[in-house]
Amino acid sequence: MEEYAIEMRNITLSFNRKVANDNVTLKLRKGEVHALLGENGAGKSTLMSVLFGLYHADSGEIYVNGKKEEIDGPVKAGKLGIGMVHQHFKLVHNFTVLENIVLGIEETKGGILQLSDARKRVLELCEKYKFDLDPDAKIEDITVGMQQRTEILKMLFRNNNIMIFDEPTAVLTPQEIEEFMIMVKNLKAEGKSILFISHKLDEIKQVADRCTILRRGKCIATVDVADVTKEELSEMMVGRKVSLKVDKKDANPQKVILEVNDLYVAGEKGHKDKVRGVSFNVRSGEIVCIAGIDGNGQSELIKGITGIKPIKSGSIKIDGEEFTNKSIRYKNTHGISHIPEDRHRDGLILDYNMAKNMVFQQYFEKAFSNCGFLKNKEIIEYTQKQIDNYDIRSLSGPYSVARSMSGGNQQKVIVAREMSKPHKLMIAVQPTRGLDVGAIEYIHKEIVKLRDNGIAVLLVSFELEEVMSLADRILVMFEGEIVGEFKDIKNLDLNELGLYMAGGKRMNMKEVA
Amino acid sequence: MKRKLDIAPFVSSIVAILCGLIIGFIILLISNNKEAVPGFATILSGPVAHGMKGIGQVFYYATPLILCGLSVGFAFKTGLFNIGGSGQFLMGAFGGVLVGLTMDNLGPMQWVVALLFATLLGALWGAIPGILKAYFNVNEVITCIMLNYIALFWVNMTVKGSDVLFNTLRNESKDIPKVSTIPKLGLDVIFDGSSVNSGIIIAIVAAIVLYIVLEKTTFGYELKACGFNKVASKYAGINENRSIVMSMLIAGAICGLAGGIMLLSGTGRHIEVKDVIPNEGFNGISVALLGISNPIGIIFSGLFIAYLTAGGFYLQLFHFSKEIIDIIIAVIIYFSAFALIIKMLMSKFSKKPPERELIAAQKALHDVEMKDKKEKEV
Numbered sequence: 001m002e003e004y005a006i007e008m009r010n011i012t013l014s015f016n017r018k019v020a021n022d023n024v025t026l027k028l029r030k031g032e033v034h035a036l037l038g039e040n041g042a043g044k045s046t047l048m049s050v051l052f053g054l055y056h057a058d059s060g061e062i063y064v065n066g067k068k069e070e071i072d073g074p075v076k077a078g079k080l081g082i083g084m085v086h087q088h089f090k091l092v093h094n095f096t097v098l099e100n101i102v103l104g105i106e107e108t109k110g111g112i113l114q115l116s117d118a119r120k121r122v123l124e125l126c127e128k129y130k131f132d133l134d135p136d137a138k139i140e141d142i143t144v145g146m147q148q149r150t151e152i153l154k155m156l157f158r159n160n161n162i163m164i165f166d167e168p169t170a171v172l173t174p175q176e177i178e179e180f181m182i183m184v185k186n187l188k189a190e191g192k193s194i195l196f197i198s199h200k201l202d203e204i205k206q207v208a209d210r211c212t213i214l215r216r217g218k219c220i221a222t223v224d225v226a227d228v229t230k231e232e233l234s235e236m237m238v239g240r241k242v243s244l245k246v247d248k249k250d251a252n253p254q255k256v257i258l259e260v261n262d263l264y265v266a267g268e269k270g271h272k273d274k275v276r277g278v279s280f281n282v283r284s285g286e287i288v289c290i291a292g293i294d295g296n297g298q299s300e301l302i303k304g305i306t307g308i309k310p311i312k313s314g315s316i317k318i319d320g321e322e323f324t325n326k327s328i329r330y331k332n333t334h335g336i337s338h339i340p341e342d343r344h345r346d347g348l349i350l351d352y353n354m355a356k357n358m359v360f361q362q363y364f365e366k367a368f369s370n371c372g373f374l375k376n377k378e379i380i381e382y383t384q385k386q387i388d389n390y391d392i393r394s395l396s397g398p399y400s401v402a403r404s405m406s407g408g409n410q411q412k413v414i415v416a417r418e419m420s421k422p423h424k425l426m427i428a429v430q431p432t433r434g435l436d437v438g439a440i441e442y443i444h445k446e447i448v449k450l451r452d453n454g455i456a457v458l459l460v461s462f463e464l465e466e467v468m469s470l471a472d473r474i475l476v477m478f479e480g481e482i483v484g485e486f487k488d489i490k491n492l493d494l495n496e497l498g499l500y501m502a503g504g505k506r507m508n509m510k511e512v513a
Numbered sequence: 514m515k516r517k518l519d520i521a522p523f524v525s526s527i528v529a530i531l532c533g534l535i536i537g538f539i540i541l542l543i544s545n546n547k548e549a550v551p552g553f554a555t556i557l558s559g560p561v562a563h564g565m566k567g568i569g570q571v572f573y574y575a576t577p578l579i580l581c582g583l584s585v586g587f588a589f590k591t592g593l594f595n596i597g598g599s600g601q602f603l604m605g606a607f608g609g610v611l612v613g614l615t616m617d618n619l620g621p622m623q624w625v626v627a628l629l630f631a632t633l634l635g636a637l638w639g640a641i642p643g644i645l646k647a648y649f650n651v652n653e654v655i656t657c658i659m660l661n662y663i664a665l666f667w668v669n670m671t672v673k674g675s676d677v678l679f680n681t682l683r684n685e686s687k688d689i690p691k692v693s694t695i696p697k698l699g700l701d702v703i704f705d706g707s708s709v710n711s712g713i714i715i716a717i718v719a720a721i722v723l724y725i726v727l728e729k730t731t732f733g734y735e736l737k738a739c740g741f742n743k744v745a746s747k748y749a750g751i752n753e754n755r756s757i758v759m760s761m762l763i764a765g766a767i768c769g770l771a772g773g774i775m776l777l778s779g780t781g782r783h784i785e786v787k788d789v790i791p792n793e794g795f796n797g798i799s800v801a802l803l804g805i806s807n808p809i810g811i812i813f814s815g816l817f818i819a820y821l822t823a824g825g826f827y828l829q830l831f832h833f834s835k836e837i838i839d840i841i842i843a844v845i846i847y848f849s850a851f852a853l854i855i856k857m858l859m860s861k862f863s864k865k866p867p868e869r870e871l872i873a874a875q876k877a878l879h880d881v882e883m884k885d886k887k888e889k890e891v
Binding site for chain 2: 306308327328329330331332333338340345346347348349350351352356360361363364369372373374376
């Protein structure tokens, strides 16, 4: 009989008679990369919580390296050689890399911390796995990719042979993802068993050997990744056919809605400007996509246009009207809708309920307030209507606190809110970040629908796939400048686009304009 | 789908109170075990046992506690920590005394004008840290503490330097004339022998008004939004700087009002020229904490602490020093600061899974039901 690193047999777990894991079986072979695929809320995290002893399964058994084990908490799991990198890293920000690695198993002599042996081992490990990492750098000073490597080192340092990654690429830039994939392959070559939780099909195809698909708490199948197509995987995950390609007619651009002229936005003190002399326009009925690697000024450009960040110079016009020095409130109510970059930080008040979030841009309007008093009844009714229109799911409808809702449904609240208020320009920044295939498909459709209704759409995305499937026109941003414009999306060479994004090539934008 | 009431914070306050009382009893046992039981009974029943006078006294003590609690709680709801309540209280007291002693041509309106002026000075004292925070990003805690001292010494200096205000014999402000004390509205008849006056009614009305402002108005919506998430508020076009200033201004006004009411209640309270900051503002923090910053909750926590204070007064009959009651109150506040831990323990005991998981599970169930329905139809 083949020996497995982890075997979870027939795990069933229910909360108040509601089943979260229903007879799930997961077998991780030694030395393989095994993907766990499922939509948000399919029970992936619950299953991992069972493995780490955070929840006790109602029935089912767990075997580690062929031996039946009762895991009653993360400490026990660690002793069995199981380590996990969480989606949100568990690092102490004002500690150094080294201090984080030894945290919990640190050696002391007479109450004084002994780090020299640990430092030697960490340096050896860095060498062996070709990690470019300074053990004495503070976590708050290093990039997200390096933080992730710190997490991996933590597992290596503890000699964990079973590694679990929870959506490891969600927070990484494209290059970091590339490096991460190589890292996973190296770890596999070392004989580590890796469980890879994700809903990104590309990555699974690229790196995983086998894949177990969960849907609504049930185990749908375990397949050899080489034998299935991406489409088949997504169908198993969502339970219906999902079109990965967005269906859309050719754009029919009309008059110019957004006009940005020679815009400069300052960077942090002492740094150079984040946006440098950007000029472009967006017409009604077209989707203009700003492509580029994260951190090249896209976020500052959008903040400059919407007024969240002050601009240094330049001008912004909406539908011919001067918008440069208007207040944020004026811009929000006179033509701009904005799906922000980070739904928790920018888009929602997590402690407010859904209804209050639904009117976040409109609570002061006549429909929802009267002489400074909120019209609660109208707000609830309006929210209920939106819930029906946009199929927003939550525990207590309009009264659900935003914090308690799943990411996809939180995003739907923002999408519903921004799409329903009158606007001429829709600015969407990373509108599908962290969402599952079903939700992505839905939001893409809505954006195309907007375009067809004559709205000007400005989309910022770091996912090339999204850019390619939605854009009617692509602008490439590099170090605060627009370095290229592509109009013929169908015949666009991806390598060419990549060159522009990495700064290897640039057009003379004056000529293009 | 019905709106659910979250009772966890309420329960945690009750648990805090019980823990405080138990430890208080232990302290009584240690200091004088023979009298501990009757002493403890006095704390619990003291004010009531003394009839209407005792109850009236509770209302009198509760007035500044509720108002200062409201001030701290309101600022806290909007993401600010008003530790300058004492300075605002003192400024209000000064404003009340100034109008109460000098503007004697106003007739029956004198106490109203005095209270308004008290509120105004308190508002000013609250607005300063607000403005500094909003436009210069100076931490409001530091400016509030400094303003407490500025208020103290400035008021001392001004009172002492004025012949109209200063009573040189007793080193304090002069007695407020009867005309400018706030009316008793017959409360002194109901609660015979106590110091209660219409201040308690003003406090309760203030609580209700603040509750309505926070929960029902667009203004409160904006203030709370800024308190919860400044970045998102900015994104939605809310003027966060204005919200900070308004919130501190209102918080200051309420403390100023409390100061005015206390000095104009005609119970022999004066501005004493001493280098001691009045403790009302700090007590407000405790009251707000125990009342989980909810205006209505603060009415009850203010009354409760006032009740214990009044009960502690009678504790002296059993040869206990009345400081013991301060220790008990302190322990209660201490435990309500542990409210989070208590809440955590509660959720552990009730073994409720996180809501997110529940939603996922519910979603799954819903889908299964829908599927069944479809199959039946087929």
